[in-house]
Amino acid sequence: MTGRYRAMVCRRLGPPEVLEEAWLARRGLQPGEVRVAIRAAGINFPDLLQVAGEYQHKPSMPFVPGFEAAGEIVETAPDVSSWRTGDPVILRLRGGGYAEEAIATASTLLPKPAGWSYEEAAAFPVAAATAWTALVQRGRLRASEILLVLGAGGGTGLAAVSLGVTLGARVIAVASSAEKRAAAQTAGAASCLDPASPDWWRGVTADAVFDPVGGVLFEQAFRALAPGGRWLVVGFAGGTPPRPAANRLLLREAELIGIRAGEQGRRDPSAGMLQDAALRDWLVSGQGRPRLDVVYRLGEAGTALRRLSERQVTGKLVLRIG
């Protein structure tokens, strides 16, 4: 299949506005690959970091951002028998989602649930995989434990609230706006706290903390960690990575656990298979349906990333394509 397709391209690192629309040339499929006509692409905080040159995985320039998308298969390599042209699928990518089409390895695709829109499907995999890796695989969260979720109105935060509730934990959500707290409550949080309230952490004793924010919130919330508690280091949306003093871990006999949801499966295929099976189960049961905030057009990717950087998003932003 020859021809060209539209994409949002990063040709120089910087603020979201550096993204520009461009036509790219199609390439042929390699064995094991499929071509997907993308209908929607999920927006994630790491996209923002990647465009700014601050993400751990630095693609060669120029690049198309986007770690997740959903669409229909339009071509399969001759050796691919698991999918057919026309199948609606969810893509988990290492980049390239902000485009009218993408090539994916067939084994990484997930089936789009029939009752979900393409926008919902596109917003699912990154947050779901992050929440599952943090709470189940690395955090060993058990029923009846107390889970404190920071940034609980954001993409990964809301997914962690939902999963924590499903696992039987009592979830306490921390979020900065009434809208974000209401979303966390709808997702099942037992109580919601405003980090702007003085001493908001007083009275909280958490067995596990899901932390995609870091910064000042880390310093405050660490006081709420129970003896033997697990602190799940997910990200640093609030700024620079905190530098916890080891004596505070010692005194609490606490664990500080780093989370790399995407990398874990690449490093440890058996862990990747478990994550994959968990996400497929969620999709079959209809669990983990994302809460969408604003849906933008492909050409508005910079505007969408700007909105994310300004902390205005409750749930997920999505680009509608085609």
Ligand SMILES: NC(=O)c1ccc[n+]([C@@H]2O[C@H](COP(=O)([O-])OP(=O)(O)OC[C@H]3O[C@@H](n4cnc5c(N)ncnc54)[C@H](OP(=O)(O)O)[C@@H]3O)[C@@H](O)[C@H]2O)c1
């Ligand atoms: N470890 C992994 O595998 C993995 C996977 C995906 C994402 N991440 C990381 O997790 C972090 C959050 O990702 P996300 O998709 O949940 O992002 P998000 O949807 O933007 O949510 C992040 C939350 O952080 C809080 N926040 C505090 N200060 C902020 C600031 N200056 N700018 C933006 N947000 C701020 C906001 O909550 P309040 O307004 O309530 O404070 C916001 O809702 C990012 O650092 C991302 O790179 C890690």
